[in-house]
Amino acid sequence: MSELNKLGLAEARDALRAGDVTSVELTEACLKAIDDADALNAFVHKTPEIALERAKAADDRIKTGDAPSMCGLPIGIKDLFCTKGVPSQAASKILDGFKPEYESTVSQQLADAGAVMLGKLNMDEFAMGSSNETSVYGNAVSPWRRGNDDAQLTPGGSSGGSASAVAADLCLAATGTDTGGSIRQPAAFVGITGIKPTYGRCSRWGIVAFASSLDQAGPMTKSVRDAAIMLETMCGHDPKDSTSAELAVPDFEAMLTGDIKGKKIGIPKEYRMDGMPAEIEKLWADGAEMLKAAGAEIVDISLPHTKYALPAYYVIAPAEASSNLARYDGVRYGRRAQLAQGDGITEMYEKTRAEGFGPEVQRRVMIGTYVLSAGFYDAYYNRARRVRTLIKKDFEDVFAAGVDAILTPATPSASFGLGEMTDADPVQMYLNDVFTVTVNLAGLPGISVPAGLDGQGLPLGLQLIGRPWEEGDLLNTAYALEDAAGFVAKPGKWW
Amino acid sequence: MSIDQSTAAKVAKLARIKVEDDALPALASEFNTILGFIEQLNEVDVDGVEPMVSVTPMRLKRRQDEVTDGNQQDKILSNAPDAREGFFAVPKVVE
Numbered sequence: 244m245s246e247l248n249k250l251g252l253a254e255a256r257d258a259l260r261a262g263d264v265t266s267v268e269l270t271e272a273c274l275k276a277i278d279d280a281d282a283l284n285a286f287v288h289k290t291p292e293i294a295l296e297r298a299k300a301a302d303d304r305i306k307t308g309d310a311p312s313m314c315g316l317p318i319g320i321k322d323l324f325c326t327k328g329v330p331s332q333a334a335s336k337i338l339d340g341f342k343p344e345y346e347s348t349v350s351q352q353l354a355d356a357g358a359v360m361l362g363k364l365n366m367d368e369f370a371m372g373s374s375n376e377t378s379v380y381g382n383a384v385s386p387w388r389r390g391n392d393d394a395q396l397t398p399g400g401s402s403g404g405s406a407s408a409v410a411a412d413l414c415l416a417a418t419g420t421d422t423g424g425s426i427r428q429p430a431a432f433v434g435i436t437g438i439k440p441t442y443g444r445c446s447r448w449g450i451v452a453f454a455s456s457l458d459q460a461g462p463m464t465k466s467v468r469d470a471a472i473m474l475e476t477m478c479g480h481d482p483k484d485s486t487s488a489e490l491a492v493p494d495f496e497a498m499l500t501g502d503i504k505g506k507k508i509g510i511p512k513e514y515r516m517d518g519m520p521a522e523i524e525k526l527w528a529d530g531a532e533m534l535k536a537a538g539a540e541i542v543d544i545s546l547p548h549t550k551y552a553l554p555a556y557y558v559i560a561p562a563e564a565s566s567n568l569a570r571y572d573g574v575r576y577g578r579r580a581q582l583a584q585g586d587g588i589t590e591m592y593e594k595t596r597a598e599g600f601g602p603e604v605q606r607r608v609m610i611g612t613y614v615l616s617a618g619f620y621d622a623y624y625n626r627a628r629r630v631r632t633l634i635k636k637d638f639e640d641v642f643a644a645g646v647d648a649i650l651t652p653a654t655p656s657a658s659f660g661l662g663e664m665t666d667a668d669p670v671q672m673y674l675n676d677v678f679t680v681t682v683n684l685a686g687l688p689g690i691s692v693p694a695g696l697d698g699q700g701l702p703l704g705l706q707l708i709g710r711p712w713e714e715g716d717l718l719n720t721a722y723a724l725e726d727a728a729g730f731v732a733k734p735g736k737w738w
Numbered sequence: 739m740s741i742d743q744s745t746a747a748k749v750a751k752l753a754r755i756k757v758e759d760d761a762l763p764a765l766a767s768e769f770n771t772i773l774g775f776i777e778q779l780n781e782v783d784v785d786g787v788e789p790m791v792s793v794t795p796m797r798l799k800r801r802q803d804e805v806t807d808g809n810q811q812d813k814i815l816s817n818a819p820d821a822r823e824g825f826f827a828v829p830k831v832v833e
Binding site for chain 1: 741746749750752753754755756757765768769771772773775776777778779780781782784787788789790791792793794796798799801810813814816817818819820826828829830831
C-alpha cells in the first residue's frame with residue numbers, strides 16, 4: 244500500500260486486521276508526512292519515540308486477534324490535553340516547559356485502546372480564538388489555498404492544528420475540543436468531519452479548562468464513520484469529572500445505516516443572516532434537498548433567542564475563563580516572570596500574567612473579571628445565564644415537537660487569510676461562531692460535515708444538531724448527508 | 739455603561755495582570771466594544787426565568803470523604819518555577 248498516511252481510521256483498521264499493513268508502517272508514514280509539513284505548523288511537539296513504541300505494542304496486540312477499533316491507529320492530540328511527560332501548554336507562554344505528571348482521561352482512553360500518539364497539535368492560546376492566530380507557537384496554516392493564490396489561509400480555531408493535520412494527511416485523525424465551535428468551525432474550514440458530543444459525554448479531566456460549563460472534547464476525522472469509531476473510544480463516565488454522565492456508550496459505528504426515512508429535520512429561520520454569502524445559502528438549501536431525497540421530512544422551525552447566543556456566550560465563557568485561569572500565578576507550574584529587586588508577591592502575579600498571557604486571553608480574563616465584579620454580577624452574568632436558559636428551551640421546544648435533528652451552515656464564510664482580521668475589532672472575529680455557539684450553550688451534540696466548495700475552491704461545511712445523548716442518531720443522519728454530498732476534494736500539496 | 743481608563747485599570751488590578759498606563763486607553767476602548775455587543779442582552783425579557791446552573795439536569799455525585807491519593811510531593815513540585823526543600827517558593831509575603 245502506498246501513502247498510508249492518507250488512509251482514514253476505518254480503512255486502516257480493516258487493513259491492520261487483515262494483516263495487509265502494520266501499525267509501525269502506518270506510524271512511520273505519518274511521521275514522515277509530519278516532518279515534511281513544518282510549513283503548516285500543525286504539530287508543535289513531535290513524539291516519534293512514543294509513537295513507534297506504541298505502534299510496536301499495537302502490532303503485538305493485533306496479532307492476538309483481540310484489539311479494539313482504535314488499536315494501532317496514529318493520531319494527533321490537541322495541545323490542550325495533558326499528556327504525561329510530554330509538553331502540554333495550551334499554546335500559551337505561561338505554561339512554557341510544563342510537562343504533566345498525569346494523562347487526561349480522554350487521551351488515556353485512546354492510549355488504552357491502542358491508539359498511537361504522534362505528537363501535540365497547535366491551537367489558539369487556551370482555546371480562545373477562531374483562526375489559530377493567538378498561539379504562542381505561531382499560526383497554524385491551512386493546507387488549502389485559493390486557487391493559485393499563495394496567500395496563507397487559516398485552518399480555523401481553536402483546534403486549527405488538528406484541522407490542518409487531518410486535512411493534510413499528517414495523521415489519520417486528531418482530538419479537538421469545542422467551547423463555542425472550536426471543533427466544528429475548523430473542520431468546516433478544511434473539509435473534514437468534526438463532532439462535539441453532548442456536554443458530559445467526554446470526561447474533561449486533564450483537559451486544560453477554558454469555560455467548564457461549555458467545554459467538550461471530540462474527534463476530528465476524515466469521514467463520519469471515522470468520527471463514530473473515535474468518539475466511542477473518547478466517551479464514557481469518569482469519576483474524576485463530576486459532570487461526566489453515567490450513561491452507557493452505544494456502538495456508534497453500528498448505528499450508521501444511512502437510513503433516515505421519516506426523520507424530521509428542522510431548518511431554523513433565525514440562522515438565515517443578513518449578508519450571508521449566496522454560496523452558503525445555496526449549500527444549506529442543497530443539504531436540505533439531499534436529506535429530503537434520502538427520505539427525511541424537512542420542516543421550518545424557529546429558535547427565537549438565537550441572536551442572543553453570542554452575547555450570552557461572551558459573558559459566560561470569559562467569566563468562567565477568568566476563574567479557571569486564576570490558577571496561572573507563577574507558583575505551582577509554568578513560567579514565572581523575572582522579578583525586580585524588592586518585588587513582592589503581587590508584582591510576581593501581575594508580571595507573570597502580563598508576560599505569560601497573550602492579548603486575547605488577557606482581554607477575556609479581564610472581561611470575565613469585570614462581569615463578575617461586585618455591582619455588575621446581576622446585570623451581566625446572571626442575565627446571561629437566564630438568556631442561556633431561554634436558548635436551551637428553544638431547542639427543547641423544537642425537539643418536543645418531534646424534530647430529530649437541525650440543519651444549519653457550519654460557518655458564516657469559508658476560511659479567510661491569516662492576518663486578514665488583524666485590524667478588525669474582537670467582536671468581528673467572534674462572529675465566526677454564530678452558528679455553533681448555541682449548541683454549546685444548550686449542551687447539545689453537533690457535527691460539521693464537509694458539503695461543498697466555494698467559488699475559490701475552499702471547503703464549506705454543514706452542521707447537524709442533535710438531541711441530547713443521541714450522538715448515534717446524529718452520526719447516522721450525518722452519514723446520509725455525507726453520502727449524498729459526496730465531498731472528495733483534497734488540498735493540492737504545496738508544503 | 740461605558741468603561742473609562744480608571745475602571746480599566748481597576749479591572750486589570752483585580753485580574754492581577756499588569757497593564758502599563760499608556761495601554762489603558764486602547765484597553766478601555768476594546769472593553770467598550772465588547773460590552774456594547776453584550777448590551778444586546780438587555781432586550782431579552784428574562785422575568786421569571788431561572789439562571790442556568792447546569793446545562794444537563796443532574797445531581798452531582800457524592801463520595802465518601804476519605805483520602806484516596808497522596809505521597810506525591812516530588813511529582814507535585816516537579817513543574818514549579820521555584821521549589822525549595824519540598825515547598826513552593828515565592829517572594830517574601832510577610833515582612
